[in-house]
Amino acid sequence: MADLSVNIAGVEFKNPVIPASGTFGYGREYGRFYPLSKLGGIATKGTTLESRLGNLAPRIAETPSGILNSVGLQNPGIDKFIRVELPNLMKQETVIIVNIAGSTVEEYIEVAKKLEETDAHMIELNISCPNVKEGGVAFGVSCDSAAGITAAVRKVTKKPLIVKLSPNVTDIAGIAKAVEAEGADAVSLINTLLGMRIDIRTGRPVLRNNVGGLSGKAVFPVAVRMVWQVANAVKIPVIGMGGVATANDAIELMMAGATAVQVGTAMFANPFAPIEIIDGINEYLDKNGISSVREIIGSVKSW
Amino acid sequence: MADLSVNIAGVEFKNPVIPASGTFGYGREYGRFYPLSKLGGIATKGTTLESRLGNLAPRIAETPSGILNSVGLQNPGIDKFIRVELPNLMKQETVIIVNIAGSTVEEYIEVAKKLEETDAHMIELNISCPNVKEGGVAFGVSCDSAAGITAAVRKVTKKPLIVKLSPNVTDIAGIAKAVEAEGADAVSLINTLLGMRIDIRTGRPVLRNNVGGLSGKAVFPVAVRMVWQVANAVKIPVIGMGGVATANDAIELMMAGATAVQVGTAMFANPFAPIEIIDGINEYLDKNGISSVREIIGSVKSW
Amino acid sequence: MRYTQGEYRILNKTAIAKQIYDYTVLCPDIARIAQPGQFVHLLPKGFPLRRPISICDIDAEKGTLRFVFEVRGEGTAELARLNAGDMIDMLAPVGGRGFKINENAKRVILVGGGIGTPPMLPLAKIYGERAVAISGFRCSSMVILQDDFKEMGAKTILCTNDGSMGIKGFVTIPLIEEIEAEKPDIIFACGPRPMLKAVAEIAMENDIECQVSLEERMGCGVGACLVCSCKAIRNGQEIHAHVCQDGPVFNAKEVIW
Amino acid sequence: MRYTQGEYRILNKTAIAKQIYDYTVLCPDIARIAQPGQFVHLLPKGFPLRRPISICDIDAEKGTLRFVFEVRGEGTAELARLNAGDMIDMLAPVGGRGFKINENAKRVILVGGGIGTPPMLPLAKIYGERAVAISGFRCSSMVILQDDFKEMGAKTILCTNDGSMGIKGFVTIPLIEEIEAEKPDIIFACGPRPMLKAVAEIAMENDIECQVSLEERMGCGVGACLVCSCKAIRNGQEIHAHVCQDGPVFNAKEVIW
Ligand SMILES: Cc1cc2nc3c(=O)[nH]c(=O)nc-3n(C[C@H](O)[C@H](O)[C@H](O)COP(=O)(O)OP(=O)(O)OC[C@H]3O[C@@H](n4cnc5c(N)ncnc54)[C@H](O)[C@@H]3O)c2cc1C
Ligand SMILES: Cc1cc2nc3c(=O)[nH]c(=O)nc-3n(C[C@H](O)[C@H](O)[C@H](O)COP(=O)(O)OP(=O)(O)OC[C@H]3O[C@@H](n4cnc5c(N)ncnc54)[C@H](O)[C@@H]3O)c2cc1C
Ligand SMILES: Cc1cc2nc3c(=O)[nH]c(=O)nc-3n(C[C@H](O)[C@H](O)[C@H](O)COP(=O)(O)O)c2cc1C
Ligand SMILES: Cc1cc2nc3c(=O)[nH]c(=O)nc-3n(C[C@H](O)[C@H](O)[C@H](O)COP(=O)(O)O)c2cc1C
Ligand code: FES
Ligand code: FES
Numbered sequence A, B: 001m002a003d004l005s006v007n008i009a010g011v012e013f014k015n016p017v018i019p020a021s022g023t024f025g026y027g028r029e030y031g032r033f034y035p036l037s038k039l040g041g042i043a044t045k046g047t048t049l050e051s052r053l054g055n056l057a058p059r060i061a062e063t064p065s066g067i068l069n070s071v072g073l074q075n076p077g078i079d080k081f082i083r084v085e086l087p088n089l090m091k092q093e094t095v096i097i098v099n100i101a102g103s104t105v106e107e108y109i110e111v112a113k114k115l116e117e118t119d120a121h122m123i124e125l126n127i128s129c130p131n132v133k134e135g136g137v138a139f140g141v142s143c144d145s146a147a148g149i150t151a152a153v154r155k156v157t158k159k160p161l162i163v164k165l166s167p168n169v170t171d172i173a174g175i176a177k178a179v180e181a182e183g184a185d186a187v188s189l190i191n192t193l194l195g196m197r198i199d200i201r202t203g204r205p206v207l208r209n210n211v212g213g214l215s216g217k218a219v220f221p222v223a224v225r226m227v228w229q230v231a232n233a234v235k236i237p238v239i240g241m242g243g244v245a246t247a248n249d250a251i252e253l254m255m256a257g258a259t260a261v262q263v264g265t266a267m268f269a270n271p272f273a274p275i276e277i278i279d280g281i282n283e284y285l286d287k288n289g290i291s292s293v294r295e296i297i298g299s300v301k302s303w
Numbered sequence C, D: 001m002r003y004t005q006g007e008y009r010i011l012n013k014t015a016i017a018k019q020i021y022d023y024t025v026l027c028p029d030i031a032r033i034a035q036p037g038q039f040v041h042l043l044p045k046g047f048p049l050r051r052p053i054s055i056c057d058i059d060a061e062k063g064t065l066r067f068v069f070e071v072r073g074e075g076t077a078e079l080a081r082l083n084a085g086d087m088i089d090m091l092a093p094v095g096g097r098g099f100k101i102n103e104n105a106k107r108v109i110l111v112g113g114g115i116g117t118p119p120m121l122p123l124a125k126i127y128g129e130r131a132v133a134i135s136g137f138r139c140s141s142m143v144i145l146q147d148d149f150k151e152m153g154a155k156t157i158l159c160t161n162d163g164s165m166g167i168k169g170f171v172t173i174p175l176i177e178e179i180e181a182e183k184p185d186i187i188f189a190c191g192p193r194p195m196l197k198a199v200a201e202i203a204m205e206n207d208i209e210c211q212v213s214l215e216e217r218m219g220c221g222v223g224a225c226l227v228c229s230c231k232a233i234r235n236g237q238e239i240h241a242h243v244c245q246d247g248p249v250f251n252a253k254e255v256i257w
Helices: A078-090 A105-116 A136-140 A143-156 A172-181 A217-231 A247-256 A273-287 B078-090 B105-116 B136-140 B143-156 B172-181 B217-231 B247-256 B273-287 C028-033 C074-079 C118-130 C146-151 C172-181 C193-205 D028-033 D074-079 D118-130 D146-151 D172-181 D193-205
Strands: A006-008 A011-013 A017-019 A041-043 A060-063 A066-069 A095-100 A122-126 A161-164 A186-189 A193-196 A211-215 A238-240 A260-263 B006-008 B011-013 B017-019 B041-043 B060-063 B066-069 B095-100 B122-126 B161-164 B186-189 B193-196 B211-215 B238-240 B260-263 C004-017 C020-026 C039-043 C051-054 C057-059 C064-070 C087-094 C108-113 C131-137 C155-160 C186-190 C209-213 C229-234 C237-242 C249-251 D004-017 D020-026 D039-043 D051-054 D057-059 D064-070 D087-094 D108-113 D131-137 D155-160 D186-190 D209-213 D229-234 D237-242 D249-251
Touching: A011 A095, A017 A273, A060 A211, A060 B217, A066 A193, A066 A217, A066 B217, A078 A095, A078 A105, A095 A105, A105 A122, A105 A143, A122 A143, A136 A143, A143 A161, A143 A172, A172 A186, A172 A217, A186 A217, A193 B217, A211 A217, A211 B217, A217 A238, A217 A247, A217 B060, A217 B066, A217 B193, A217 B211, A217 B217, A238 A247, A247 A260, A247 A273, A260 A273, B011 B095, B017 B273, B060 B211, B066 B217, B078 B095, B078 B105, B095 B105, B105 B122, B105 B143, B122 B143, B136 B143, B143 B161, B143 B172, B172 B186, B172 B217, B186 B217, B211 B217, B217 B238, B217 B247, B238 B247, B247 B260, B247 B273, B260 B273, C004 C028, C020 C087, C028 C064, C028 C087, C051 C064, C051 C074, C057 C118, C064 C074, C064 C118, C108 C118, C108 C172, C108 C193, C118 C131, C118 C146, C118 C186, C131 C146, C131 C172, C146 C155, C155 C172, C172 C193, C186 C193, C193 C209, D004 D028, D020 D087, D028 D064, D028 D087, D051 D064, D051 D074, D057 D118, D064 D074, D064 D118, D108 D118, D108 D172, D108 D193, D118 D131, D118 D146, D118 D186, D131 D146, D131 D172, D146 D155, D155 D172, D172 D193, D186 D193, D193 D209
Parallel strands: A017 A041, A017 A260, A041 A095, A095 A122, A122 A161, A161 A186, A186 A238, A238 A260, B017 B041, B017 B260, B041 B095, B095 B122, B122 B161, B161 B186, B186 B238, B238 B260, C108 C131, C108 C186, C131 C155, C186 C209, D108 D131, D108 D186, D131 D155, D186 D209
Antiparallel strands: A006 A011, A060 A066, A066 A211, A193 A211, B006 B011, B060 B066, B066 B211, B193 B211, C004 C020, C004 C087, C020 C064, C039 C051, C039 C087, C057 C064, C209 C249, C229 C237, D004 D020, D004 D087, D020 D064, D039 D051, D039 D087, D057 D064, D209 D249, D229 D237
16 A cells, blocks of 8 residues: 655645546535545535526537536535535545635635635635636636736635636646746646537537537646646646546656646546546556655656 | 538639648558549648658657647658659649748748749648747747738738648637738638647656647547637638548538638548548538538537 | 446347337346436446436336437447447436325326337336326337336327327327316426427416426536536526436426426 | 558457467458558557557468457557457558568578567568578567467577576577578568667678568558658668658668667
8 A cells, every 4th residue: 555645735635636626516426426535635616706507508518538518607605605515525534625716806805715714625716717708717818817816815815725727828837837926835737628519410509608618538638738837837736637537647647747636527427436546546556666656746757 | 412612712622621731741642542633622741941850759649539749840841842742732633732831930931932933722831830849839829920920921922821720829819810910811720739648657758759739539629619719700711620530520610610621630540531521521411401511611500 | 325336237128119229227226226207327338428318117126227218329329239238337326306206196197208208107107097198209110118108007198290100299289188188186297398398388277286307418417517407496596406416307387498 | 552441351360378369351452462561550449540560471362361469558459359250440551661572582580579470470481491480578478479480381489588488588599599500691570679679780790681670659551641750761861761651661771779
């Protein structure tokens, strides 16, 4: 049994595998498959100041080795989250990462302030959701706005702050450096790539929102590249995600520079994916005589 | 038999299906599967002023529903191309699109000038190749540099000028508008998305160049989205590509706004892909009582 | 309740109509707890997403489930390649709310449209002669399960759009006739949305309880990803309910059509 | 010449060693023109890329090709699921330059390393008793084709790294012995790059013609995509040759190791 623990911004994770925001609700559903305490952590569904209905259905489309989604931040609002969901989450003996979103800087600040009085372990600032009209992704695509919102939230929270980056940009490493400079304790990437499908029988976009976010195995090579670029550009830890479905994928992303990985879309086909990934990483380390998973972080030998 | 012909910048294509640059060499090899005259056109391998060796091998990696390549513009140089390859291409009774690349604006200009004295039908300006260190993609990722190079080449050529756009950008529609303003007659997209794979057995990137360009079905939803965005932003025709493997894919991309499609990676699994796509589009049109393929261009009914 | 996901043995496969297949799968743990109106979430090998398919028969004793599906796209085509003896990857039973059974109901009408017919069969099994099973199909080549409904003792009425078999026309024609003949306690329905809407309106006009099983594209199937939303009214408020968890069966009054 | 791509019937499949399979495929058009050293480009169903596999035997009369491959990753695992009677998607024959056969050669040495052994068999067929077939494997469980070489009349020498069968050590040991015993006209070799390099050096030192079959990751397989490059010297110039079209067989002198 190798040492699977990793440390991100002072927070200890028993292992580096975390279900990704938006694919795991608030943990209740997958908690009916396995004890949540097995997980390294949980990133909750993106939560906003007020409750939101999200976009109209259809909200999902299948693509080659991937999916598009356009949920659009449906959530009960931060107050109800803190009242109803957080207490249950805090009982699960795993790291709770609260993913927050908003349409204005003020909204992000308000949400972060409300979380400051809770026991939640970390905040993940979603400045990269492609499925909301105002705000959301807009903050994530320029260095200035990404830096601005990071600085603003940094002022109101002492909790470790992860900034989640959008892949729909020319220079993701530049944005990572900008948020690092403003006090982000870690970055997570990648959120979804903007995509579209059209049903040629009806001539209509499959998603009612026309476009949606691409995730799943299809995006994995883009995730590896971006994690590698960002890990080479910043000193803070990188949490990698995008198409991770197996232990080998997780190891590859960690070699590229990720300290931990998130797993999303893969759970729709295999609800046990996070558990199998944890077991698989352990097996790999044992087989290769590596005593700690931390040894593989950023270990890629680039040409 | 429906009317499959389309017109791009005054050039008549007998059908809207064109093998993509870099995947079809100069036509000789696939010409041993079927007469090249069946094709709407041919986009040649990217050609530079001097001959180039390209990157070291391995230059290809497989990914879920896609591939990464890092060929890096290996080519015999424009003079040899004009002397040895172009005469053969011009005999094939199809539209010849010469894809050109370079490291400096001057190099692009020189290449375009040399082509001016030939019979080649169109020029495709590759400002988006991710596999060369200097130039190449650098021109394609900012509006200013994309506009600048388009303007410079525009001055030296009367041939219809297609500018090929990079998907590795925050705002592809903005770049399309910028090159349109400088006299591009059409845009083609998408070139490859930058990606990476690591062989976890060796800890080495699979590609000797570390990173490479992602193409194939995996990128199709990104291509549909970008074609749709660009077609809604510019008045010049859009040539769509990225993961097209079947007639249905081609129809979907045309509904999104493409006047023609290019087909690349799909040929590696199925050398007859372009021919099957042409036949399939014809069948679809006949079955749906549509008399011309032009009716489906941009016909998507967005929500 | 814990969710179950795994590979289960296919005991039987029958082609029952053009591109429509009928499977029986051995899964005692699931058969013991599955309820009418719930569904199974099937993984076509190699695909990113599972396919939701209604449960068509539950045999707790034999430990089997039965479901019937039509090949529509690539995923169902892949599933249809599986044969008796093969294993199928199933997440089941899913669906937070199946049909609400009123044991005391004296007369119920089951309305199934096309591939929405299968989930009506467990209801026919429960209500037997108290049930009228109205099924509508596009044409005779798509007709399924009529003998099964008869076997359960239900009055079995068949419609086809083109009149190639049974009554020519929509299910609403015999539905209205049956209501006029004797008002039922409940109408259960599953099928294309326009059909469900028409049935719901008829139920409303006649003040009859109506339970509809809805379809929506799904991700997780268990309530975690929120993709399978449908507009509904609850406690006077418009909400985006989730078909997999808040349904797939809804009281027709809750649905915003 | 036209290229041929299509689905061909598998006549026979045999597991000949751990994870190594031997296929015979009916493809008269291809068998008629295929040459030793060429390969077939096989598509595992659903994969973006084909897999290059050397031709191991050509029977123009029966219209069959034979090839042998080891399961290395997901693509070869998918191919290995195919059985006799199934169809296989094949683009063949590919390889612009196979082995250059000198009919007059009196003595040739064939050096095969591991899964590089199969392409040596067509040469043994041609040269018969004039050939010495040296094969090297990691261990006894991976040994293949030794009886086939004997059947062709070749002097058959086996090495394993761990000595679990035949000579313990590398193929270069018997190679040097055989050269010393009697200098051959040509050495043909296929196998891992370090082995090829060692063989090439020995050939160079002894001034013997040496033809090596190289491996590189491929896209199109026909010379169009330029991904399968290898550094070579031609006309005194360093070039990036393409294994699929300029090879897979190269004169060892051309290769930059
Ligand atoms: C609760 C529920 C019960 C169902 N019961 C049955 C049944 O008993 N028998 C039957 O034949 N069909 C049933 N369906 C419909 C069935 O799920 C779809 O026909 C099937 O998912 C189509 O998959 P495909 O691979 O053929 O199509 P594709 O078009 O390739 O599928 C692409 C994606 O869209 C989704 N999708 C496409 N059509 C539908 C649809 N109508 N509903 C939901 N998702 C869709 C697929 O699941 C997949 O994610 C049910 C749907 C739901 C939601
Ligand atoms: C000309 C030639 C002849 C060959 N002949 C044989 C043979 O007769 N028997 C045999 O067992 N093997 C042979 N090989 C090697 C064989 O092609 C690879 O083992 C196979 O492609 C691996 O595929 P995979 O799906 O198992 O591996 P994966 O790792 O899943 O493959 C991923 C990608 O890398 C490529 N790749 C991986 N390893 C190699 C390799 N060594 N060479 C080329 N591409 C590779 C694959 O083709 C695929 O595109 C030959 C290779 C070449 C170039
Ligand atoms: C249905 C769905 C909903 C998502 N919702 C959110 C969200 O609320 N907040 C967020 O930061 N990311 C959200 N994401 C993005 C994922 O957290 C993750 O970044 C992305 O899906 C890539 O990982 P994957 O390929 O493993 O799914 C969502 C993704 C999916 C598929
Ligand atoms: C092996 C390979 C080489 C390529 N070379 C070029 C090139 O020289 N110039 C260019 O503009 N695009 C080049 N491309 C990009 C393709 O033309 C195309 O834009 C991309 O592959 C997406 O289409 P596809 O998914 O159909 O392959 C190359 C692509 C591949 C796979
Ligand atoms: S499918 Fe995930 S919530 Fe319904
Ligand atoms: S594989 Fe395409 S040129 Fe060799």
